[in-house]
Amino acid sequence: MITISSVATPFFRVLRNTGLCGVLFIAACKPGGGTADNKAMQDSLQHTVASYYDGRMELFPLDATMNGESQYNNLLPVDISVGYRQRLDSFFTHYQQILQTIDTGALNSNDRISYDVLQRELEIGKTGLQFHDYLMPVQQFTALTLTLPQFGSGNGPQPFKTAADYDNFIQRMQSFAMWADTAIANMRQGMATGYVLPKALVIKTIPQLADLSKNDTGNVFYSPLKSLPADLDSTARTHLTDTYKTAITTYLLPAYARLHQFMQTEYLPKARSSSGIAALPDGKAYYNYLIRYWTTTDKTPEEIYAIGEKEVARIRGEMEAVKTATGFKGDLPAFFNFVRNDAQFHIFSTPAAILDSFRAIEAKIMPQVKKMYGHLPKTGFQIKQTEAFRAASASAEYVQGSADGSRPGTFYVPILDARKFSYTGMECLFLHEAIPGHHFQISIQQENESLPKFRRFSWVGAYGEGYALYCESLGKELGVYTNPYMYFGRLSDEIHRAIRLVVDVGLHTKGWTREQAIKYMMDNEPVSDQEATAEIERYMAIPAQALSYKIGELKIRELREQYTRQLGDKFSLSAFHDELLKDGCLPLSVLAQKMNRWAAGF
Structure with a gap:
């Protein structure tokens, strides 16, 4: 989702700040030396990870904006271009060479975590460049075509406080026009070589592009003009308004229109009928890579599929017990239909009422949250309805706040029709996306200034999503799930993540069709x-991402149960949670090593 463009500075400028002096210094240190040499090695690693972060921010300027690094707010490189990918490959290789000179035996525990995390990040990033995802750069769930409107809405991470801020986004608009033309060229190459999206995804993408190409004041890109900087006089306001509108109509809207026209007339007829990426020329190898990327494990598709089937069976057993306890007469599929459609579960008439209900959940759980976590985040928190332009294809989500506290973390809720919004899943959804899930984990990580920046602002799906799913299991300890239907909602969400293991692998390695996967999901959980x-189209768009939740949650739950047995009366849940969160997102193998060292200290 992070992009780069031809407006980026040449790569030699990135390398100029990547710590080459550190390489020479490290090479001069003898492995296994004394305390002074150890300190020098630690200092050199810290210099390396700091310079890596700085170079990465220039290569990934949308990440930089998200992280509050404002110096690249005008950049939007064409990250799908051959030249960019070559620069990125050189960047990864450069830092791999630096790490080879470091004696890990001289590092303290925190620096060893940094070393291990960076080593994996470089390897997984470099390996990914051999695949051809850049030939399918536009789809309905996550793409620059959807990210850019969030940045340009005036309510996202892109600042619009000064005239210079507006000029920064104008430059990003100009760059997006080049990105769009490259995307079309890439997709034409994909059409010629067999790298094309499933037709079902293209059908969903076309209306998104049409909406974003409309030249009317309702288009999200005009929103920043509704709140121009207050210190501008009338002449400056008029000039800024005219310049900004001209950029929208000159660069953005025509680019979206070109993409829309291309997808509608050229691409859709060539889209594939298959659902999984195994149909692509290197699809099997790509999926195995994506499993490694998202789960941070070496599990095979077959192992993950078996775990999924086992978890689905276990959770269905719990669902049967809840159904019986409610007195419902009928089988589980009938109970799914009852919970999905009965009027008693659809109690809202307005989006505001739904958002207020989520705020009530927050108030209810906070007394217990404060007992289960010793360290609470300082970053503010808010709940908002998902914007209309992306709500139809969006899931509930958390968007991180800024590290300096100027922008709160936001829990976004897509509400297409409030009258059809079911209350049964609200408690576990809040625990996952908001508190103590993503908001706690990401905020605590960003606020920890003792971490190097590349770890403060990193994301590892198996850890981050695994932790958030683990948080759903805390509901009874936090005083919710007292309503059996709310607890059934929690089981529904848990089985949803278990189902993902089955259908994702089924789609991408077993030849499952979109319709087959939809049926499996509907047979095993109460969804429309x-x-x-x-959901299934999401897994088609971003293969293996959905595996990370359950794989990560199972590891975290395993660690908690292990230390509960191992430490006995010495075990503190609050201390466990604080240790789990304090070092930020980690690959699961690195997390386990770190947590084992913590437990051994008792």
């Missing part, structure tokens, strides 16, 4: 056809 379709 619309919800199941959106």
